[in-house]
Amino acid sequence: MRSPYDVLLKPVITEKSMDLTADNKYTFIINPDANKIEVKYAVEQLFKVKVLDVWTLNVKGKKKRMGKFVGRTSDRKKAIVKLRDGDKIEIFEGV
Amino acid sequence: MKSTVEKIDQNKVVLEVEVPVDKFEVALNKAYKKVVAKVSIPGFRKGKAPRKILEQFYGPEVLFEDALEIIVPEAYFNAVEEHNVEPVDQPNFDMVQLELGKPLIFKATVAVKPEVVLGEYKGLEYKAEPVEITEEAVQQQLENLQKRHARMAELSADSEAQMGDTVMIDFEGFKDDVPFEGGKGADYQLELGSNTFIPGFEEALVGVKVGEERTLDLTFPEEYHVAELAGQPVKFVTVIKEIKRKEYAPIDDEFAKDVSDFDTLAELTEDIRKNLQTQAEQAKDREIRNSLIDKAVEQVEISIPEAMINERAEQMMQDYGRRLEYQGISLDNFLEMTKQSKESLMANFLPEAENSVKRDLVLQAIAKAENLDVTDEEIDKEIAELAENYRQPADVLRKLLVDNGQLSSLKDGMKADKAIQFLIDNASVQEG
Numbered sequence: 001m002r003s004p005y006d007v008l009l010k011p012v013i014t015e016k017s018m019d020l021t022a023d024n025k026y027t028f029i030i031n032p033d034a035n036k037i038e039v040k041y042a043v044e045q046l047f048k049v050k051v052l053d054v055w056t057l058n059v060k061g062k063k064k065r066m067g068k069f070v071g072r073t074s075d076r077k078k079a080i081v082k083l084r085d086g087d088k089i090e091i092f093e094g095v
Numbered sequence: 096m097k098s099t100v101e102k103i104d105q106n107k108v109v110l111e112v113e114v115p116v117d118k119f120e121v122a123l124n125k126a127y128k129k130v131v132a133k134v135s136i137p138g139f140r141k142g143k144a145p146r147k148i149l150e151q152f153y154g155p156e157v158l159f160e161d162a163l164e165i166i167v168p169e170a171y172f173n174a175v176e177e178h179n180v181e182p183v184d185q186p187n188f189d190m191v192q193l194e195l196g197k198p199l200i201f202k203a204t205v206a207v208k209p210e211v212v213l214g215e216y217k218g219l220e221y222k223a224e225p226v227e228i229t230e231e232a233v234q235q236q237l238e239n240l241q242k243r244h245a246r247m248a249e250l251s252a253d254s255e256a257q258m259g260d261t262v263m264i265d266f267e268g269f270k271d272d273v274p275f276e277g278g279k280g281a282d283y284q285l286e287l288g289s290n291t292f293i294p295g296f297e298e299a300l301v302g303v304k305v306g307e308e309r310t311l312d313l314t315f316p317e318e319y320h321v322a323e324l325a326g327q328p329v330k331f332v333t334v335i336k337e338i339k340r341k342e343y344a345p346i347d348d349e350f351a352k353d354v355s356d357f358d359t360l361a362e363l364t365e366d367i368r369k370n371l372q373t374q375a376e377q378a379k380d381r382e383i384r385n386s387l388i389d390k391a392v393e394q395v396e397i398s399i400p401e402a403m404i405n406e407r408a409e410q411m412m413q414d415y416g417r418r419l420e421y422q423g424i425s426l427d428n429f430l431e432m433t434k435q436s437k438e439s440l441m442a443n444f445l446p447e448a449e450n451s452v453k454r455d456l457v458l459q460a461i462a463k464a465e466n467l468d469v470t471d472e473e474i475d476k477e478i479a480e481l482a483e484n485y486r487q488p489a490d491v492l493r494k495l496l497v498d499n500g501q502l503s504s505l506k507d508g509m510k511a512d513k514a515i516q517f518l519i520d521n522a523s524v525q526e527g
Binding site: 012013014015017018 | 139140148
């Protein structure tokens with residue numbers, strides 16, 4: 001099994017993810033190869049919290065063009081975890 | 096909000112103010128609302144980032160500047176009120192403790208009205224000399240009137256012009272028998288002795304008769320403004336067309352009727368004497384007041400904050416500018432003409448400004464020491480009088496004064512007047 005640090009790459013800090021924290025749901029960019037079980041374990045290990053549920057989704061990179069050159073941003077995988085009531089993640093650390 | 100006050104100089108105080116955490120926090124929140132609308136943080140639309148994110152992204156200091164702008168003036172004015180400090184200048188702020196989650200502590204250094212230690216101001220002496228109007232002074236006035244109302248009368252053909260007469264002439268100037276520019280005129284009214292023309296010209300016309308043609312040999316003065324003519328010998332050919340002489344009416348009842356509303360000379364004379372008397376008395380009064388104030392001020396040593404002096408000098412300069420404008424010159428033009436900078440002109444006003452500030456301070460101190468106060472009725476009365484002078488309804492004037500914030504300066508002025516009156520009332524008179 002992957003180390004927790006290899007699973008969770010970084011938190012997602014946006015307006016949308018901030019709104020989700022009101023539901024005790026936290027959002028991360030994860031390793032595209034990681035699965036929900038790995039995410040649950042990693043979050044519980046790293047933040048010492050109880051995870052109730054995990055949703056994952058693949059995000060395709062966007063097409064970007066610079067003049068005539070077409071490129072794309074990298075694909076990502078996001079995970080949203082629901083925590084037990086009362087548990088918290090100081091998701092804001094080291095933005 | 097805690098604050099302490101400490102005097103560091105005769106005219107300077109340091110206020111140390113502590114703003115409690117919660118008040119500081121409120122200010123920070125207000126500041127956050129202001130700042131957040133202007134900054135963009137990735138992942139958030141403008142104005143949507145939570146405060147925590149904002150602080151992490153830019154550091155907590157971003158909010159300090161705006162928060163201080165909100166809280167410091169308020170805290171400062173509270174402290175000023177609490178300690179009855181009378182600032183005369185903008186304060187200098189110094190942050191002692193400025194950290195998130197801790198009380199804000201700052202020091203404000205500000206110039207204040209200096210404390211005036213009054214010397215002896217009761218029983219000052221002045222000389223009361225009776226004012227006397229001499230017969231000559233009255234006569235002088237009458238003669239001035241006579242001159243002002245002189246009539247010009249044309250002289251008959253064979254009389255000669257004297258100094259003081261006005262002659263109408265045609266003239267043409269020649270230099271080496273060639274006419275020069277600006278040297279020609281026709282039907283020119285020239286008063287002999289008025290020094291309108293170059294020296295010698297008017298003198299040379301004394302004794303001419305109407306219709307006479309006279310050639311004048313003259314030399315332009317060395318400092319004449321036209322360089323080619325300065326110091327040059329020239330010839331003027333003049334033709335005298337008319338001679339007029341001032342005719343003075345004899346000073347009698349008829350004259351009195353003409354120049355004034357009075358019917359007889361005696362009444363006019365009496366009126367002139369009365370006017371002179373009032374003028375002299377007013378001058379005398381002013382002199383007494385000034386000398387008493389000077390004496391009271393002399394005994395006081397105060398160090399006046401520069402800000403007060405500068406402010407007064409600024410006012411004086413503006414007044415000066417306004418007076419110049421009445422003469423049709425703007426202050427800027429005047430400075431250009433006299434090749435002065437605004438600063439050097441202001442420097443001229445400084446000593447006078449210092450005196451005037453000192454005077455005011457001393458008078459205020461006297462008013463305070465003697466509990467001289469101005470009641471509302473007195474202000475009403477003063478406004479009513481002013482209104483009459485300006486021909487305006489009293490309530491309109493009052494509103495104007497209040498709106499311009501001049502009511503308090505009016506009150507201060509009245510207080511100062513009372514202080515002066517007090518000086519006079521308590522002075523000992525020496526009959527001179």
